[in-house]
Amino acid sequence: MASRSLRGLGGNRGGGGGGGRKSLSARNAAVERRNLITVCRFSVKTLIDRSCFETIDDSSPEFNNFAAILEQILSHRLKEISQSCRWLAHLPIPLQGQVTWFGYESPRSFWDYIRVACRKVSQNCICSIENMENVSSSRAKGRAWIRVALMEKHLSEYISTALRDFKTTRRFYEDGAIVLGEEANMLAGMLLGLNAIDFSFCLKGEGLDGNFPAVIDYTPYLKFTQSSDSISSDEEELRTLGSSGSESSTPENVGPPFIMDENSWFNKCKRVKQKYQLTLEQKGYLEELLRLRENQLSESVAQNKILLQRIEDSDLAHKLEKEQLEYIIVELQDQLKSCQSLDQLSAEVSLSQTSLDPGQSQGDGKQDTLNLISEGKEDTPSLLGLCGSLTSVASYKSLTSLKSNDYLASPTTEMTSPGLTPS
Numbered sequence: 187m188a189s190r191s192l193r194g195l196g197g198n199r200g201g202g203g204g205g206g207r208k209s210l211s212a213r214n215a216a217v218e219r220r221n222l223i224t225v226c227r228f229s230v231k232t233l234i235d236r237s238c239f240e241t242i243d244d245s246s247p248e249f250n251n252f253a254a255i256l257e258q259i260l261s262h263r264l265k266e267i268s269q270s271c272r273w274l275a276h277l278p279i280p281l282q283g284q285v286t287w288f289g290y291e292s293p294r295s296f297w298d299y300i301r302v303a304c305r306k307v308s309q310n311c312i313c314s315i316e317n318m319e320n321v322s323s324s325r326a327k328g329r330a331w332i333r334v335a336l337m338e339k340h341l342s343e344y345i346s347t348a349l350r351d352f353k354t355t356r357r358f359y360e361d362g363a364i365v366l367g368e369e370a371n372m373l374a375g376m377l378l379g380l381n382a383i384d385f386s387f388c389l390k391g392e393g394l395d396g397n398f399p400a401v402i403d404y405t406p407y408l409k410f411t412q413s414s415d416s417i418s419s420d421e422e423e424l425r426t427l428g429s430s431g432s433e434s435s436t437p438e439n440v441g442p443p444f445i446m447d448e449n450s451w452f453n454k455c456k457r458v459k460q461k462y463q464l465t466l467e468q469k470g471y472l473e474e475l476l477r478l479r480e481n482q483l484s485e486s487v488a489q490n491k492i493l494l495q496r497i498e499d500s501d502l503a504h505k506l507e508k509e510q511l512e513y514i515i516v517e518l519q520d521q522l523k524s525c526q527s528l529d530q531l532s533a534e535v536s537l538s539q540t541s542l543d544p545g546q547s548q549g550d551g552k553q554d555t556l557n558l559i560s561e562g563k564e565d566t567p568s569l570l571g572l573c574g575s576l577t578s579v580a581s582y583k584s585l586t587s588l589k590s591n592d593y594l595a596s597p598t599t600e601m602t603s604p605g606l607t608p609s
Contacts, residue, residue, distance in 0.1 A: 254400035260296035263363035297328030303348035333387040342377040
């Protein structure tokens with residue numbers, strides 16, 4: 187009974203250990219996929235930033251790191267031996283590469299998958315890479331394909347076409363591979379930004395050597411932020427160590443904590459200088475643009491003032507013209523009223539003349555003539571003395587006797603005439 191219980195406990199432990207191993211392996215696979223995708227995104231951003239200052243070629247460390255990362259992603263959980271050749275696994279000969287009927291070739295690489303899955307890409311470079319004389323191994327052809335695809339700006343298109351061929355992808359990769367997971371769509375989107383970069387590669391260099399695997403350099407993407415407290419504690423610790431070891435240590439043992447490569451310092455200085463020159467050029471351009479905009483603004487303000495002054499002058503002229511027109515209108519109205527009154531008066535006069543009696547008009551005419559005669563004659567006392575009063579009959583007779591011209595010749599004859607005597 188005791189032995190059976192111990193066996194049960196041992197079996198439970200074994201089962202728990204198997205479940206723990208599976209969860210641990212799944213966790214490691216997920217972390218590996220996430221790390222590769224994250225580092226690939228960082229490398230793409232680094233390449234884009236680097237391309238702003240210089241042309242990307244084989245000597246660029248950013249490109250070499252990106253090529254190593256992409257090669258690792260495309261080689262992640264790649265099947266080494268095809269299913270049709272599994273019967274050869276019992277042979278004592280170690281199977282290190284892809285098995286064919288004619289013998290053993292170089293180890294399988296992602297190029298074997300790419301040349302099958304990317305045949306549908308229009309104007310692809312698969313045949314030209316297959317016919318390259320200086321590239322013999324499968325790994326070297328894959329590296330040459332990466333460079334040619336980048337120069338043609340079709341790397342994202344190649345990857346997208348290969349990932350859409352899910353049947354071929356399943357045939358070449360095992361479960362848990364990056365190209366079979368959700369990260370594959372992220373990979374195609376990240377590589378799309380490389381189409382904006384002009385690459386220049388030599389397909390006969392050492393970078394195509396397929397004898398050595400690609401190694402990723404993670405140091406450019408690692409960043410450790412240290413708090414101020416930890417920095418102060420480190421400084422105190424270094425100070426105490428220096429004071430305690432100054433008596434016992436020799437000058438040969440004392441040295442800098444790290445030695446930076448001279449080339450790295452030179453490259454950093456060169457990059458800073460290029461950024462500084464670019465910033466100066468941008469600053470000069472912005473200053474010139476600002477000066478031009480200020481001149482345009484001043485000209486616009488002056489033109490605006492001139493236009494405002496013209497508008498004020500035109501308003502004043504319009505007001506004066508309006509006042510003059512109003513005054514002219516008033517004068518014309520007064521003249522029109524006076525003309526109307528004169529016409530009315532003339533019409534009334536003509537009506538009054540036509541309404542008068544003809545006999546009365548004749549009497550008035552006679553009266554007018556008499557008035558004129560009376561105004562024309564002088565009222566002399568001699569004439570009054572000669573005529574006397576018209577009320578007496580004798581005077582009337584004497585007046586009638588004076589009608590002849592003989593008696594009115596001259597006043598002297600009238601005075602000396604003996605026949606005329608005063609009445």
